[in-house]
Amino acid sequence: MVILGHFCILIVSLGIFGAIKADDGYCGLSGKWMESLTLSRDILKSGFHRELVTLVECDPSWPEELQVLLVQKLPRGAYGDPYQLASLRQDTGLQVLLDTEVDLEAPAYESSGFSMFVYPTRDAQNPKILQTVVPIHGRYHRPSDSGQGWERIEIEPPRLLLRADGCEQLLPSGPHVLVDAPCSVHNLSLCKWLEIHLPQDQRHVSLEVPSG
Amino acid sequence: MHWIMSTVLRKWTLFTLAFFIRIVLVGFGVYQDKTMVVKYTDIDYHVFTDASRFITEGASPYRRATYRYTPLLAWILTPNIYVTPIFGKLLFVTVDVVSAYLMHGILQRRGMSCEEACSYCSLWLLNPLPMGVSSRGNAESLLAVLVLGTLSCLEQRHLVKAAFLYGLSVHMKIYPVTYALPFALSLRNLETADMSKTTAPLGRKVARLLLGFLNRDLLQFAVVAGGVFCGFTLLFYHMYGWEFLQETYLYHLTRRDIRHNFSPYFYMLYLTAESSWSLALGLAAFLPQLALLLLVSLAFYSDLALCCFLHTAIFVSFNKVCTSQYFLWYLCLLPLVLPRLMISVKQGLGLLLLWFTGQGIWLAPAYYLEFEGQNTFFPIWLAGLLFLLINTFILVQVISHYKQEDIKRCQKLD
Numbered sequence: 001m002v003i004l005g006h007f008c009i010l011i012v013s014l015g016i017f018g019a020i021k022a023d024d025g026y027c028g029l030s031g032k033w034m035e036s037l038t039l040s041r042d043i044l045k046s047g048f049h050r051e052l053v054t055l056v057e058c059d060p061s062w063p064e065e066l067q068v069l070l071v072q073k074l075p076r077g078a079y080g081d082p083y084q085l086a087s088l089r090q091d092t093g094l095q096v097l098l099d100t101e102v103d104l105e106a107p108a109y110e111s112s113g114f115s116m117f118v119y120p121t122r123d124a125q126n127p128k129i130l131q132t133v134v135p136i137h138g139r140y141h142r143p144s145d146s147g148q149g150w151e152r153i154e155i156e157p158p159r160l161l162l163r164a165d166g167c168e169q170l171l172p173s174g175p176h177v178l179v180d181a182p183c184s185v186h187n188l189s190l191c192k193w194l195e196i197h198l199p200q201d202q203r204h205v206s207l208e209v210p211s212g
Numbered sequence: 213m214h215w216i217m218s219t220v221l222r223k224w225t226l227f228t229l230a231f232f233i234r235i236v237l238v239g240f241g242v243y244q245d246k247t248m249v250v251k252y253t254d255i256d257y258h259v260f261t262d263a264s265r266f267i268t269e270g271a272s273p274y275r276r277a278t279y280r281y282t283p284l285l286a287w288i289l290t291p292n293i294y295v296t297p298i299f300g301k302l303l304f305v306t307v308d309v310v311s312a313y314l315m316h317g318i319l320q321r322r323g324m325s326c327e328e329a330c331s332y333c334s335l336w337l338l339n340p341l342p343m344g345v346s347s348r349g350n351a352e353s354l355l356a357v358l359v360l361g362t363l364s365c366l367e368q369r370h371l372v373k374a375a376f377l378y379g380l381s382v383h384m385k386i387y388p389v390t391y392a393l394p395f396a397l398s399l400r401n402l403e404t405a406d407m408s409k410t411t412a413p414l415g416r417k418v419a420r421l422l423l424g425f426l427n428r429d430l431l432q433f434a435v436v437a438g439g440v441f442c443g444f445t446l447l448f449y450h451m452y453g454w455e456f457l458q459e460t461y462l463y464h465l466t467r468r469d470i471r472h473n474f475s476p477y478f479y480m481l482y483l484t485a486e487s488s489w490s491l492a493l494g495l496a497a498f499l500p501q502l503a504l505l506l507l508v509s510l511a512f513y514s515d516l517a518l519c520c521f522l523h524t525a526i527f528v529s530f531n532k533v534c535t536s537q538y539f540l541w542y543l544c545l546l547p548l549v550l551p552r553l554m555i556s557v558k559q560g561l562g563l564l565l566l567w568f569t570g571q572g573i574w575l576a577p578a579y580y581l582e583f584e585g586q587n588t589f590f591p592i593w594l595a596g597l598l599f600l601l602i603n604t605f606i607l608v609q610v611i612s613h614y615k616q617e618d619i620k621r622c623q624k625l626d
Contacts, residue, residue: 047585083258091249104278107470107485140470143483149587210581212482212589 029066029162029170033059039160039198041205048138050207054158056120056130065165068130069181069193070118070158077108077153078136078207080116088135095119095185096134108139108151118158119185138209154206161193170194218327223316226330227309230337234305237347238298257349260300264289274455282384282460283448285351304346308353312337314360315547318367318517324551332547345540352537355385356544362388363516363548366395375433379440386464387541390505390523397513399430466494472578472592474534474571476600479593481532494532501530517548518614522607529603534596536571552615563606570595570602 036059044051054070074080079102088094097117103110120130141151161181162170170176176194183191241252263273263286273279273286291299312333319329336342346353358381365374378395381388448456470482477497484490504526512519524542528534553560574595577588 045583047581047583049583083255083262087251087258101277105469105471109486140482142486150585208585210585210587210589212479212587 029062033062034196037160037196037198039157041155041157041203043155043205043207044133048209050136050138052134052136052155052205054118054120054132054134056160057128060127063164065167066170067163067165067184068120069161069163070120070132071161071181072116072118072134072158073113073156074116074136075113075153075155076111077139077141077151077209078155079104079111079114079139080134080136084135089185093121094132094134095121096132097182097185106139108141111139117182117185136207138207141209141211143212149210149212150208151211152206152208154204156204160196160198162196163191163193223326223330226334226337227313230312230334230343231305231309233338234308234343234347235302237343238301238305241301241347241349242298252348254345254348254350256351257300260285260289260349260351261292261297264292268293272452272455274452274459280459280463281351282444283452283456284383284444285354300351301347301349304349304351304353305343307357308342308346309337311353311356311360311544312547314357314364315544318360318364318548319551321367322551328551332551335547335550336544339543341543342540345537350537352540355381355388355541358384359388359391359520359541360544362391363520366398366516371399371429371433372436375436376440378433379437380444382437383441383444386461387524387527388520390527391520393506393509394513394516394519394523395433396425396430397509398516399433400424400427466491469533472581472589474536474574474596474599475532476530476593476596477532478596479589482589497530497532501527504530515552517545518552521545521549522611525603525607529600529607549610549614553610554613554615555609559609563609566602567606570599574599 036057038057040055040057042053042055044053052072054072056068056070080096080098081104082098082102085094085096085098089096095118097119099115099117102114116134118132118134120132123129123131136155138153144151159179161179163183164170178192179195180190181193183189244250244252259276259279260281262276263279263281263283266273266275267283267286268290273283279286288303289300315336316326316329316333319332320326324332342353342356358377362374362377362381365371365377378388378391445457448460470478470485472478475481480493481490484493505523508519508522508526512522521542524545528538528541531538550560555563574592577591577595580586581588581592
């Protein structure tokens with residue numbers, strides 16, 4: 001699992017495809033569709049047990065076979081519980097894969113960050129929206145000397161990756177970056193994904209946990 | 213009303229009813245787990261089951277993170293994988309009822325009528341706490357049955373059986389290890405050890421005291437119990453190596469859990485977690501426990517049920533980590549202590565209320581810390597101290613209202 005994590009972060013190929021013909025991308029993703037894509041995030045609940053909500057919105061005219069992957073890095077101050085996620089996968093179909101084993105009890109200063117691979121599934125009733133709610137937990141922090149009494153844990157924005165089976169080129173034009181990441185939540189094998197950079201979402205969300 | 217009571221307190225009715233309620237709870241648990249977001253099953257039960265799954269795959273149970281128990285438990289629970297996932301829960305609730313059966317036997321051998329013994333057993337059989345704990349899949353009831361079995365066998369002088377159960381119970385969870393001293397004191401040869409009448413010099417008294425430990429019964433008990441404990445330890449060390457020792461024993465000995473719990477030491481351990489004093493403080497916290505356990509052993513070894521009850525209550529209250537499931541360790545001995553407690557029902561209920569109030573006062577700031585993100589570390593610590601105070605007060609009440617004549621009579625009979 002750890003090795004896998006290292007692999008995924010490695011950008012294996014940086015393909016710069018020159019201007020290709022017209023707006024007729026192989027898999028139906030037009031430039032216009034790309035512009036309709038937005039990503040927004042929020043953190044619900046309070047205390048040590050939170051819910052990280054990620055919302056991907058786009059024009060509903062996307063191909064059936066298109067898959068979305070959010071690579072969410074968590075800092076050392078927070079973690080996702082693999083056993084809770086496994087139970088949620090059975091109950092609600094939430095698909096999350098972790099890139100490493102997680103110590104559920106260690107304080108922040110004895111932990112390291114890791115990545116979650118979140119595979120949002122499409123809601124049949126509202127094809128415009130892909131929403132995932134992932135439970136995350138704050139770790140205990142070092143007692144503060146200054147008497148501040150709490151610690152802020154910043155959650156950086158996820159990387160948005162797209163892939164469609166049997167489709168080598170998703171976008172009609174423009175430079176784009178292909179990265180390796182797990183094909184699905186079931187399978188540890190790697191696939192090539194197209195990384196999408198969304199200019200509008202650089203806002204960090206954060207949670208605050210008390211420290212003694 | 214009276215008719216209902218007398219029917220319920222008939223032995224088989226009571227035990228069948230208690231078992232039936234537990235089975236219903238296990239069934240309800242399956243239903244709730246399937247249909248609701250809030251799960252009935254305890255998280256530990258999933259840990260046990262995952263560890264058992266690793267065993268059935270020929271792997272080490274310690275591949276499951278936070279599995280900190282003997283591999284024996286995961287072995288016992290392999291039918292969770294092969295037969296039905298609720299096997300473990302059925303085992304725990306059955307063992308729960310068997311514990312009460314052992315209590316009943318002990319009480320009856322004290323000369324209590326069947327019905328009266330049942331009324332004390334019902335405090336365990338119809339108590340929602342053990343019912344909930346074992347039907348949610350927590351393994352504490354296994355320890356209850358092993359400890360009660362040990363006491364029951366000791367009382368009947370089945371020393372080999374008692375020693376076997378005792379060795380096994382220390383292997384399952386280390387806390388009964390503290391019972392070794394009262395057990396040894398009660399198995400001592402009293403003729404050589406009795407010092408009260410002699411006016412011999414101190415050196416001689418000490419020599420006699422030590423000589424008293426050298427007798428067949430005690431040696432037999434020590435060899436069998438030690439053999440069972442060491443046998444399991446060697447077997448599992450051979451199978452799973454250092455990880456077994458680390459997770460099953462060393463983790464619990466050196467555990468300094470900095471996350472909030474009932475322990476009076478929690479805040480100090482959190483604040484000093486990274487200081488060079490941390491280890492020394494952790495070990496120093498054993499001293500009050502050690503001193504109290506020594507005193508209680510010397511004072512009450514002649515009544516082993518009371519002695520073990522006090523031992524466990526002190527061990528849990530003064531421990532560096534204290535969570536509510538530990539309370540079950542001494543609650544299973546309460547029905548043996550209560551009959552000799554000379555307090556009114558009103559006083560008893562008062563103490564019970566006080567105990568629950570102590571927990572409630574702790575739970576409120578703990579909730580605000582964990583789920584509301586408010587900085588309540590300090591109030592939690594104060595509530596932990598108050599809870600220790602309450603526990604100490606209750607123990608003092610138990611000791612001072614215990615029917616002393618019985619102890620004296622026992623000593624004379626011995």
